[in-house]
Amino acid sequence: MKTLRNSRLIAVLITVACIAVATLGLRLSEPTEYESSKARLGEPAEFLGGSLTVEKVRVGTILTREGELQLTTEGLFVVVTVTVAAREAKVSASDSVLVSDKYRYDAIDGFDLVDAEPGFQTTKDLVFEVDPHHMADLALESRKTELIVGYHERALVSLGITKGNAEQWWQAGKGREVDYARFETVRVVE
Amino acid sequence: MSTRNRSWLLTAMIFGLTLIYLTIWATYAYIHQYDRYQQLAPGAKASLQGRTYQLLSLTQSSELKDKYGEIHPAMAGSVWVIAKISVTSDGTEEFVDCDQPLIGEGDRVWEFDVLGTPERELPSSCSKDDMKIGQPFIYESVTQIPQPYANQLYGVVVNQYVTADPLQVIRPSA
Numbered sequence: 001m002k003t004l005r006n007s008r009l010i011a012v013l014i015t016v017a018c019i020a021v022a023t024l025g026l027r028l029s030e031p032t033e034y035e036s037s038k039a040r041l042g043e044p045a046e047f048l049g050g051s052l053t054v055e056k057v058r059v060g061t062i063l064t065r066e067g068e069l070q071l072t073t074e075g076l077f078v079v080v081t082v083t084v085a086a087r088e089a090k091v092s093a094s095d096s097v098l099v100s101d102k103y104r105y106d107a108i109d110g111f112d113l114v115d116a117e118p119g120f121q122t123t124k125d126l127v128f129e130v131d132p133h134h135m136a137d138l139a140l141e142s143r144k145t146e147l148i149v150g151y152h153e154r155a156l157v158s159l160g161i162t163k164g165n166a167e168q169w170w171q172a173g174k175g176r177e178v179d180y181a182r183f184e185t186v187r188v189v190e
Numbered sequence: 191m192s193t194r195n196r197s198w199l200l201t202a203m204i205f206g207l208t209l210i211y212l213t214i215w216a217t218y219a220y221i222h223q224y225d226r227y228q229q230l231a232p233g234a235k236a237s238l239q240g241r242t243y244q245l246l247s248l249t250q251s252s253e254l255k256d257k258y259g260e261i262h263p264a265m266a267g268s269v270w271v272i273a274k275i276s277v278t279s280d281g282t283e284e285f286v287d288c289d290q291p292l293i294g295e296g297d298r299v300w301e302f303d304v305l306g307t308p309e310r311e312l313p314s315s316c317s318k319d320d321m322k323i324g325q326p327f328i329y330e331s332v333t334q335i336p337q338p339y340a341n342q343l344y345g346v347v348v349n350q351y352v353t354a355d356p357l358q359v360i361r362p363s364a
Contacts, residue, residue, distance in 0.1 A: 008197050010201075011197045011198065011200065011201040014201050014204070014205060015201060015204050018204055018205055018207075018208035019208075021208065021212065022208055022211055022212065088296055088297075088298060089297070089298065089299070090299065090301075117300050117301065117304060117305070117335075118294075118298035118299070118300060118335075118336075118339070119268075119298070119335065119336030119338070119339055120268075120305075120336065186265070186305060187265065187266070187267075188265065188266065188267030188268050188336045188337070189336070
């Protein structure tokens with residue numbers, strides 16, 4: 001019985017040591033600068049050596065793609081037009097979601113990745129379906145997840161929907177069509 | 191299995207996972223200690239796992255003619271870059287990689303074909319079925335890059351696999 005206790009103790013010690021070493025590795029590789037860059041609608045947020053800008057936000061309950069009906073909702077569709085610009089390395093904004101303190105909305109399938117090759121900027125419509133009664137203080141969060149260096153860079157851009165004007169957004173979108181572009185557009189960075 | 195054995199098995203699994211993580215992390219840290227790219231001499235061939243690659247030409251143009259004779263202008267502020275590449279396989283590898291990216295100053299890397307490329311006379315991809323062992327197979331990689339970077343190109347990166355070795359960059363004969 002004593003041997004069993006000893007082997008458990010050694011197992012626990014080795015496990016703790018492994019976690020400590022892995023944690024030390026993570027901490028050593030973590031840069032000291034910011035992890036998240038914040039901006040407001042229309043302002044570029046620094047992101048992966050380039051930038052991420054929310055150009056415009058549109059709402060509606062009837063979703064169309066270049067005029068063709070796609071979906072309707074009891075909630076609200078929010079179409080966020082995003083531009084990602086790459087100055088040096090390629091920039092990939094993935095896992096884009098709308099978040100507030102309490103709520104999180106994932107992009108409708110297939111709409112959450114925007115990337116740009118060096119010297120180019122890509123503009124794309126991201127589509128979300130939200131609860132109109134829980135949309136105050138929503139921000140677009142895009143990130144690049146790093147597995148090896150354990151450093152997650154994140155851009156957080158406020159959409160300008162506040163507690164004070166959330167009802168106006170809901171009324172503006174209720175019963176309205178909102179259209180999104182099927183394809184992204186690519187231009188040379190100005 | 192006894193409790194003791196289960197305990198040791200769990201420990202071994204955690205130890206193994208930690209070791210894998212540390213190996214990847216150490217390799218990542220190591221390869222960022224030196225230049226990631228190694229530019230070869232003009233016209234030199236790069237060898238990689240039973241294949242040799244040579245960049246025959248690297249040209250630029252404001253317009254690109256497709257195989258049907260239609261002209262495609264580059265988007266505003268950019269130029270077409272056309273890399274004509276020869277690859278020779280000794281047949282040891284099942285998969286032949288022909289998706290090498292373009293590299294320029296500042297380690298800017300452009301993947302070919304991501305912006306859409308018209309169909310050309312030469313193939314833009316290669317498979318083992320198209321190639322004959324020991325004989326060069328010529329293909330063409332085309333992309334667009336911003337005009338300001340057009341005169342800052344180093345060549346084409348051959349290695350694409352996960353490796354700690356410097357990646358070989360081939361360029362055409364002077």
